[in-house]
Amino acid sequence: xxxxxxxxxxxxxxxxxxxxxxxxxxxxxxxxxxxxxxxxxxxxxxxxxxxxxxxxxxxxxxxxxxxxxxxxxxxxxxxxxxxxxxxxxxxxxxxxxxxxxxxxxxxxxxx
Amino acid sequence: xxxxxxxxxxxxxxxxxxxxxxxxxxxxxxxxxxxxxxxxxxxxxxxxxxxxxxxxxxxxxxxxxxxxxxxxxxxxxxxxxxxxxxxxxxxxxxxxxxxxxxxxxxxxxxxxxxxxxxxx
Numbered sequence: 001x002x003x004x005x006x007x008x009x010x011x012x013x014x015x016x017x018x019x020x021x022x023x024x025x026x027x028x029x030x031x032x033x034x035x036x037x038x039x040x041x042x043x044x045x046x047x048x049x050x051x052x053x054x055x056x057x058x059x060x061x062x063x064x065x066x067x068x069x070x071x072x073x074x075x076x077x078x079x080x081x082x083x084x085x086x087x088x089x090x091x092x093x094x095x096x097x098x099x100x101x102x103x104x105x106x107x108x109x110x111x
Numbered sequence: 112x113x114x115x116x117x118x119x120x121x122x123x124x125x126x127x128x129x130x131x132x133x134x135x136x137x138x139x140x141x142x143x144x145x146x147x148x149x150x151x152x153x154x155x156x157x158x159x160x161x162x163x164x165x166x167x168x169x170x171x172x173x174x175x176x177x178x179x180x181x182x183x184x185x186x187x188x189x190x191x192x193x194x195x196x197x198x199x200x201x202x203x204x205x206x207x208x209x210x211x212x213x214x215x216x217x218x219x220x221x222x223x224x225x226x227x228x229x230x231x
Contacts, residue, residue, distance in 0.1 A: 002157065035217030037158070044207055044224050045150075045158060050217035088158055092215035096174045100148065100160035 003028065004089050004103035011109040012079045020106045022072045022089030028101055029091060034072040036065055037088045039105075045088065049074060076108075084110045113138045113145075115208050117225040123202075124231050129195040132185075133208030133222060140184050140191060142166065146214045149182060149193045151204040152224075161206075164191065165214040198229045 005023040012018040022034065036049040047056055049065035052072065064075045076083055089103040119131035131149075138145060148163035162172040162182040170182050181194040195202060205226050209218035 032215060033217075037217075039158075044221040045218075046221070047217045047219045050219070056219060086157075090158075090217070098171050098214075099173060100163060100171075102158045102160060105157040 002104040003093060003101035004091070006087075006089060006103035006106045008104065009107050009109065011111055012076075013111050014079055014081065016079045017075060017077045018079055018108065019076075020074045020087050020089075020108070022074070022103050024070050024072070024091070024093075024101075026070060027095045028070075028093040029067065029072055030070040031094060032092045034065065034067050035090045036063075036074045037090060038085045039088065040085045048087070079110055081110050084108060113210065113220050115210060115220055115222045117206060117208050117222045119206075119225060119227070121226055121228060123198055123227060123229050125199055125229055126197055129193070129198050129202060129227055129229075131193045131206055131208075131225065131227070132190050133192070134190045135210075138210075140189065144212065145210045146212070146216070147182070147184070147191045148209050148211065148218060150207045150209060150218075151202075152207070153201075153204040156204075159204075161193065161195075163211075163214060169214075171214065200229050203227065203229045 033051045037045040038048045039045040052067045053065045086105045093101045114136045143166045149161040179196045184191045205224040207224045209221045211218045
């Protein structure tokens with residue numbers, strides 16, 4: 001059971017806007033920044049969003065992140081076939097002496 | 112451009128200790144600009160954080176693995192390591208090393224991962 005909760009799957013058609021939610025608690029999302037990772041099958045995860053809504057260099061502005069209270073969201077606009085991947089939310093949790101926590105991942109299918 | 116690469120045995124026997132190394136290039140492990148971590152992914156499963164070390168040398172571990180895991184930095188400052196003791200089949204996974212600008216930050220540089228199978 002993951003500390004952060006994500007829907008197991010999401011889907012959309014090319015060009016559509018898709019959002020993926022991530023739910024946590026006061027000890028993680030509620031007080032710390034949220035990061036998002038994209039993992040294409042067979043490859044290492046890639047940092048997509050950090051600090052709730054910041055994009056690393058090279059990440060298209062079609063990807064955006066937001067946070068409100070103990071929940072966060074990743075939005076992908078102008079969906080493309082290459083966006084088909086599993087997306088993980090993550091962050092620091094202040095409980096149990098401090099730890100990194102992940103969501104269970106959301107597999108995005110581009111129909 | 113900072114890069115990291117995992118290495119170690121691909122097969123470990125049950126009850127033995129898994130030892131992996133993460134070689135760092137284009138940066139010094141002693142730099143205050145980086146923190147170092149290990150993450151694993153069992154077949155068909157999600158990402159699980161194993162442990163991290165801050166640039167001050169403070170270690171943080173996944174509570175579910177804490178009694179079996181050690182993250183350390185090599186004295187030569189060229190790589191950091193993971194040791195996981197008393198392994199079982201449940202420890203079979205792809206193991207990744209990664210870096211972040213701070214202990215609470217997102218991990219922005221990842222290795223390609225190394226597959227470890229626990230089997231006799």
